[in-house]
Amino acid sequence: xxxxxxxxxxxxxxxxxxxxxxxxxxxxxxxxxxxxxxxxxxxxxxxxxxxxxxxxxxxxxxxxxxxxxxxxxxxxxxxxxxxxxxxxxxxxxxxxxxxxxxxxxxxxxxxxxxxxxxxxxxxxxxxxxxxxxxxxxxxxxxxxxxxxxxxxxxxxxxxxxxxxxxxxxxxxxxxxxxxxxxxxxxxxxxxxxxxxxxxxxxxxxxxxxxxxxxxxxxxxxxxxxxxxxxx
Numbered sequence: 001x002x003x004x005x006x007x008x009x010x011x012x013x014x015x016x017x018x019x020x021x022x023x024x025x026x027x028x029x030x031x032x033x034x035x036x037x038x039x040x041x042x043x044x045x046x047x048x049x050x051x052x053x054x055x056x057x058x059x060x061x062x063x064x065x066x067x068x069x070x071x072x073x074x075x076x077x078x079x080x081x082x083x084x085x086x087x088x089x090x091x092x093x094x095x096x097x098x099x100x101x102x103x104x105x106x107x108x109x110x111x112x113x114x115x116x117x118x119x120x121x122x123x124x125x126x127x128x129x130x131x132x133x134x135x136x137x138x139x140x141x142x143x144x145x146x147x148x149x150x151x152x153x154x155x156x157x158x159x160x161x162x163x164x165x166x167x168x169x170x171x172x173x174x175x176x177x178x179x180x181x182x183x184x185x186x187x188x189x190x191x192x193x194x195x196x197x198x199x200x201x202x203x204x205x206x207x208x209x210x211x212x213x214x215x216x217x218x219x220x221x222x223x224x225x226x227x228x229x230x231x
Contacts, residue, residue, distance in 0.1 A: 001056045008050040010042045017042035019049060030072035036156070040231035041067070066225050070159040081158055082151050085165050085174070089146045090138050092127055093170040093191070099131050104197050111190050112172075118181055119172045123149045127172065146171065156229055164222035167191070167215050177219060178226035187223065188216040 005021035016035035019026040019042065026034045026049070036042050041063070048061040058065060074081060094112040098104045113129075120126045125145050130136045150171075153161055157178065165174030168191035177187040189196070192212050199208055 003052050003054055003056055005049075008046050010039070010046050012039075019045050021049065028068040028072045030068075032071050034067060034071065036067060038229050038231055041225075041228040044228055062221050063225060063228070066159055066163070066221070067156075070156045074155045074159045074162070078151075078155070078158065081162055082147065085150050085162060085171055086143060086147045088165050088169070088174075089125070089127065089143055089171040091135060092172055093168070094172050095127050095129050095136075095138075096133050097129060097131050098194075104194075107193060107197065111193055115170075115172045115176050115182070115190060118176060122179070122181070123175065125149065149175070157226070160222050160226040160229065163218055163225070167218035167222065174222070177223050180223075180227060180230065184216075184220040184223035188212075188219045191215065191219065 005024075007020075007022050009020045009023075011018050011020050011025070013035060016037045017039050018034050018036075026045075028034060034045070036045070044063050045067060048064050051060070094116055097108050097112075116127055116129070123145065125142050126139065127142055128136070128138055150158070150161065160178045161174050164177040164187070165171050168174055168177070168187060170191060173182075173187050173190050176182045177184065182190075192215065195208065195212055199205060
């Protein structure tokens with residue numbers, strides 16, 4: 001799409017902050033007005049619109065895309081989204097550990113256990129840890145608590161959490177990421193620990209590295225989006 005505006009500004013409304021293009025409010029693809037509670041997020045959205053050249057490139061506007069998702073999609077699919085994220089808790093990456101080699105066992109323990117401990121301290125969600133990859137049951141009380149915590153997120157928080165969890169394969173990593181308990185880099189290192197271990201021990205693989213890049217980028221975006229929401 002050709003750029004159709006010159007000036008971009010943030011405007012305060014009764015229901016939050018919006019973006020104006022030559023004085024006209026930005027709307028989502030679903031035609032809803034863009035309103036965000038965080039001025040910091042609104043300013044970041046403004047910067048994405050202002051940075052566009054002669055043509056608008058939606059791919060270069062990830063925060064705008066997440067905002068549109070929160071307004072148009074998450075609000076309508078809350079029940080399904082919450083259920084999907086709770087499902088990750090039932091099969092969380094951090095709960096399935098290797099039994100060998102010892103160096104991998106120790107690395108998983110050092111990286112993953114503190115996140116599970118934090119999840120228990122912060123949210124009262126005590127997930128069980130198992131050896132092996134076969135599915136094992138979680139404590140129903142922990143899953144019920146997880147459903148409560150995820151369901152308490154607003155549409156924007158839930159959108160950030162969904163990106164973080166699905167990218168990492170772990171609700172524990174996702175919650176720690178959007179809470180700012182860990183950095184985006186720490187989250188990605190935990191999520192792709194096994195992949196990195198294989199690369200380190202079997203040599204660099206360009207294809208393997210390329211496969212990890214989108215996941216790392218999505219985790220970084222979830223972290224940034226959530227950080228702006230908290231500002």
